[in-house]
Amino acid sequence: MALQPCTECAAQLSDMASACPRCGAPQDKTVKTKLWLWIPLGLIVAFIAFVVIVGLSPEAKQQQDERLAIDQCQKSQIDPFVCEEMVSKYRRKHGINP
Numbered sequence: 001m002a003l004q005p006c007t008e009c010a011a012q013l014s015d016m017a018s019a020c021p022r023c024g025a026p027q028d029k030t031v032k033t034k035l036w037l038w039i040p041l042g043l044i045v046a047f048i049a050f051v052v053i054v055g056l057s058p059e060a061k062q063q064q065d066e067r068l069a070i071d072q073c074q075k076s077q078i079d080p081f082v083c084e085e086m087v088s089k090y091r092r093k094h095g096i097n098p
Contacts, residue, residue: 066090067098 003012008025073083
């Protein structure tokens with residue numbers, strides 16, 4: 001319990017009081033949040049939304065499917081030349097290693 005000034009007469013009153021005992025003015029009980037709390041929260045939400053949107057794109061799905069096919073090819077070890085050809089096509093198409 002802390003003391004705060006009345007919004008009307010500046011008398012000291014408890015932060016739990018609903019009205020000033022001196023002048024009777026009602027005291028504001030709304031909780032004010034700080035802007036610095038909302039900025040990081042907004043950035044986190046925006047980042048999550050970006051990841052979800054980009055992760056669900058058709059290009060990302062195709063890239064993931066191609067990576068899985070290359071992994072399966074390399075695990076089966078049927079023909080290493082075929083797997084290397086798949087890897088080189090992936091590099092040409094996406095510009096990164098699978």
